Amino acid sequence: MGAAGSKLEKALGDQFPEGERYFGLENFGNTCYCNSVLQALYFCVPFREQLLEYYSNNKNVGDAEENLLTCLADLFTQMLASTVEVVSKHFRVARACGLVETLVGNSILYSNDVIMFRLPIENGDTISGELEACFAFGKVEDAHEFLNFLLNELVDILEKEAQAAKSDPETSSPPEKIANGPKNGHANGVRKEPLVTWVHKNFQGILTNETRCLRCETVTARDETFFDLSLDIEQNSSITSCLKNFSSTETLNAEDKFFCDKCCSLQEAQKRMKIKKPPHILVIHLKRFKYIEQLGRYKKLSYRVVFPLELKLSNTMEDSDIEYSLFAVVVHVGSGPNHGHYVSLVKSHNHWLFFDDENVEMIDESAVQTFFGSAQEYSSNTDHGYILFYESISASSKS
């Protein structure tokens, strides 16, 4: 179980960071992709803190029905609270695992009859029909899809709660508190104004898709938001290079022409993606699972893609080069897309930790490079970095 603390405590000795504990998460049958993402999110300190702050501010509001947000907050609370020496270690661990099970069991992994709650849950034992519908899209086993689902689900919940609070002005808690962030347009009452939640504040960036008609030279710019960047990868390349390709100019021609509003016809055009607003937490997803038409199935690309511990985005529209620092890596282990395992690497208080479900080990920083991938197609090394989490370390980007 997750009591990796003691071994690590010995390893770290005096250097063991105060107020931090490291808990493995038990695998309840194919839940490693959840565990790996949850560990990465837990060690995304601003996300963790804001989730817990929101949760503690809103705990007593309304009916507090069980949902993904409350489960996640409960889990993080337990992982965090386990530093307090009042609860016995076993119980703490059991609680933490039980909560994961709740989160996972409720949501995605199991058709409802498999494993349900092992431990009593305070607030009811069912999940809302609405949520059930959300989860009904089937078995997700991809860590990236899980992350995406999780973040979008949190945003939905936050937006609904903000909506509810707005439509019911008698509610004790002011809307600012619900949004847990800056004033964001709710005052003018425009319903469509997108709410900027703390999830957005952490993860959202804005891309600008610029298309230049080669006939009239008109540039059409369209903004889109993102929680993560999905990058095509090449053998023996770097993240820097993949990001460059992501933003490189692409010519639209032949079958793939662009409809220019000014010319009112299909024209050849040049297209490129630039980062208009870099996110505070930059999540990079490497497209390691590629559909191969000849095979009629997905194939895992084991390419060696190196990722630096520090990164700058130079393809931004802003003048300053924002620097990021790597703090978590979700690693896919295995040779194919349909089987395998997920583990995660996490940097906490300047130490790198390796989470493999319930096991936690400390690793040297230089061991991160064993997860870059394989320079040759066939290799016995199948541990490949899949999702990278970078946090901005430039003060300017926090605005």
Next chain:
Amino acid sequence: MINPANGMISTSSSSANAQSPGLKTYFKTPEGRYKLHYEKTHPSGLLHYAHGKTVTQLISRISQRHQHQRPHLQGFSASSGVRSAAARLLGAGNGGRALGFGGGNGGSKSLSGSSRIGSLGASSSSSSMTNTNFDGKGTYLIFNVGDAIFISDLNSQDKDPIKSIHFSNSNPVCHAFDQDAKDGHDLLIGLNSGDVYSVSLRQQLQDVGKKLLGAQHYNKDGSVNNGRCTSIAWVPGGDGAFVVAHADGNLYVYEKASLKYEEKYFILTFISHGDICDDMLALNILQSKDGAGDSSFPVIKDQTQFSVAHARYSKSNPIARWHICQGSINSIAFSSDGTYLATIGRDGYLRVFDYSKEQLICGGKSYYGALLCCAWSMDGKYILTGGEDDLVQVWSMEDRKVVAWGEGHNSWVSGVAFDSYFSSPNSDGTGETVIYRFGSVGQDTRLLLWDLEMDEIVVPLRRGPPGGSPTFSTGSQSSHWDNVCPVGTLQPAPSMRDVPKLSPLVAHRVHTEPLSGLIFTQESVLTVCREGHIKIWMRPGVAENQSGNSETVLLSTSSKEKPLLSSKVGSSSYRQ
């Protein structure tokens, strides 16, 4: 040469240029074609799963005792040994060898040995490989792979090395050769464990065994510093002095050991290995029998600050510890006259020291990420660095700043070198333009060649209103461009828009594995990949048969090219 699984047998003596598909055997440059001439490899077919960067060095004039023979070809001197080419390599990785990492900061080694991380341990070869085609003359390549050091005859078409030296306790990770070493010990070898050996290369080559002979052992079992060795260099003109950089940001200066010292080094075995940090260790060691030596160094107070500590007793070795940076020192290089020492490391900083004054002169940060390699120009005016930002950086000693970024690699830059033998064939006659030719190799498996014409990049390209006077703007981010910064300060990372960009002349995919280094010789360019495969690319116009016979006075990589310096740089600025 592709060995998909552990345990496959490498047939390294197969056809000469048969390479992986998609790799061409030549590349074009403005001055002509470079052709693949020879390849060198080693008998270990196993992927050594390289963290161990293969360091290659070129060696000539191993000793003064010339025999007037030269080995054109393998067969010429083969009588001196029996080549056992069969049974080259057996079986699967036994996992016994530690991988290249471990050690590291703060002496934490906790994970090595974990099944996951260590799942690709390399095997030590148990084959017999005892041939000496050594006649004391010629040019040799020395390179490390896995647990061994290999020595190949550069001018032989034989792919296999003429000598291998295996290490049982830890992997060799860096080495340095000094052809002018007086007492015969001319080769330094640094190990993953932090141990350092000095040996006579000639003595090794004359022996048929696989063990190191007659070695002087320093930092035994990591007693002075248990961080992995990262780079090692003879001090040019230093009368046998050398420096060793470690993964914990420390660099040690050793003086040539007399026999008196030797005794002492073998006493350093009682140090317990434990959780004590390096500095604690340093306090407790080196009590020699005669009580004279105590090379204890004080605890480093501020890990982020440069500090030099001298041994308390002049007779102890190492004689000094330089604490340079937090995190690993990844590479070091002396300027050819030995005045300056450049270091680069994990923290992304290039630092240039006045070696004899033990003083930081200048330095600056990469765009982002660690720096991995560095090299001086022969005239000492420029330093190249390469690193995890995929950039080749040109540092000017005169301006004490970055003067150009080479953009063109698709991955980390792992090796850089100036081509001191290059002379520009196409000067346009408009004036004296000094052109520096340099090369870089990267984890993108490619070799890139570059020309640096200083006239073209004197003024940094800037954005912003052209009418403005950015040169004298104050308080702006880029103001440091316009002033030579004071001695002893480190520059922050420049902004992307402030640094002039270079594009490569040539970008050629040369290997299938990430590259780890390159060497320019008078007749060729050598590229090395991290698996220890070496390719020799002949320069345009060099007849293929010439190389075997030519009276090459090839020089070892770092420190010994000075004699050529003046003539070569001079000739590259010529007028048509």
